[in-house]
Amino acid sequence: MVKNQIENLLRKFKNLKIAVIGDLILDKYIFGKVERISPEAPVPIFEIEREEFRAGGAANVALNLKSLEVGEILLLGRVGKDSEGEILKEILRQRKIEFYLIESEKLPTTRKTRVVAKSQQLLRIDRESKEPLKEKETENLFTVLKEFDPDAVIVSDYAKGVITKYLGDLLRKKIEVPTFVDPRPQNYLSYRGLFCMTPNLKEFSEIAKYFSLQGSYIETAPILREKMKLDTLVVTLSEKGLALVREDIKHFPATAREVYDVTGAGDTVIASLTASYIASKDWIISCKFANLCAGIAVSKLGTSQVHPEEILQTLDSNL
Numbered sequence: 001m002v003k004n005q006i007e008n009l010l011r012k013f014k015n016l017k018i019a020v021i022g023d024l025i026l027d028k029y030i031f032g033k034v035e036r037i038s039p040e041a042p043v044p045i046f047e048i049e050r051e052e053f054r055a056g057g058a059a060n061v062a063l064n065l066k067s068l069e070v071g072e073i074l075l076l077g078r079v080g081k082d083s084e085g086e087i088l089k090e091i092l093r094q095r096k097i098e099f100y101l102i103e104s105e106k107l108p109t110t111r112k113t114r115v116v117a118k119s120q121q122l123l124r125i126d127r128e129s130k131e132p133l134k135e136k137e138t139e140n141l142f143t144v145l146k147e148f149d150p151d152a153v154i155v156s157d158y159a160k161g162v163i164t165k166y167l168g169d170l171l172r173k174k175i176e177v178p179t180f181v182d183p184r185p186q187n188y189l190s191y192r193g194l195f196c197m198t199p200n201l202k203e204f205s206e207i208a209k210y211f212s213l214q215g216s217y218i219e220t221a222p223i224l225r226e227k228m229k230l231d232t233l234v235v236t237l238s239e240k241g242l243a244l245v246r247e248d249i250k251h252f253p254a255t256a257r258e259v260y261d262v263t264g265a266g267d268t269v270i271a272s273l274t275a276s277y278i279a280s281k282d283w284i285i286s287c288k289f290a291n292l293c294a295g296i297a298v299s300k301l302g303t304s305q306v307h308p309e310e311i312l313q314t315l316d317s318n319l
């Protein structure tokens, strides 16, 4: 990519309006050390040194749009009426991201706690609710989405209940702007007829299985695209980059030089791909841009976002 193509995209991002709907997750990290074994049972004793919270799932997609300096962002989803929900909302307020969230009385906010000693994950403790959103609640979110009048909608599905077949129907029938989906295989029926889907290779293979498609993604991806009536399919291939699937397939090799942490790379892809496609209406430019952003994200620790200066710097050092 050349520098002025990127500068052009970044400039246009400021006038975009993008909505994200999906499952919010609170990622909690507990850092500490293990120095002795418990006298009570043959288990290590973990001593807490510090705790950290990050916004994950759909909230991380919104944060990625924000760091790309997309002009207006609205995040829609569900949290519980609990301290985790409050922490998520506080992170969003601090980052000046607008949100409209259903607050459930009985379901908890999805939380993933990682216990980490010496950069080594010892344990992950999940607390989550997977109950599907009620039709009334879906309509409620959808009304707010329509009023926002976005240029594009991102569906960030972590299979925790916000994305349902009913929501898919509303998006297909009642929204004119393109919808970009980061999918979970078991919900594939909800995405039929939407604009673009960005599975990773494993998710792609699982969805292909539901259609009894056999063979490599190179053979099956164009067929899956037709069967699901998608305009475009972008399959992310981890260290191999990504593949753009329309009538044929075009491959874009990965751009990362050093890889520290691949968590959240998928969130960076959907955010940067959506913004760049809406700004350029050019799939080649958009796939190159998304690959570049994801390459920067994986070279950082933790789920991370990518800033315009970093993108331009990376480009400079690649020339």
Ligand SMILES: Nc1ncnc2c1ncn2[C@@H]1O[C@H](COP(=O)(O)OP(=O)(O)OP(=O)(O)O)[C@@H](O)[C@H]1O
Pocket: 199, 200, 201, 236, 237, 238, 239, 240, 241, 242, 254, 255, 256, 259, 262, 263, 264, 265, 266, 267, 269, 290, 291, 292, 294, 295, 298
């Ligand atoms: N090891 C890697 N080296 C270089 N680039 C990578 C690597 N892993 C991921 N990427 C970049 O990130 C993009 C998305 O990665 P991947 O296909 O692993 O998505 P994902 O499984 O949805 O990620 P996650 O669910 O962890 O957010 C890739 O298309 C590529 O651009």
Ligand SMILES: [Mg+2]
Pocket: 182, 200, 266, 267
């Ligand atoms: Mg993913």
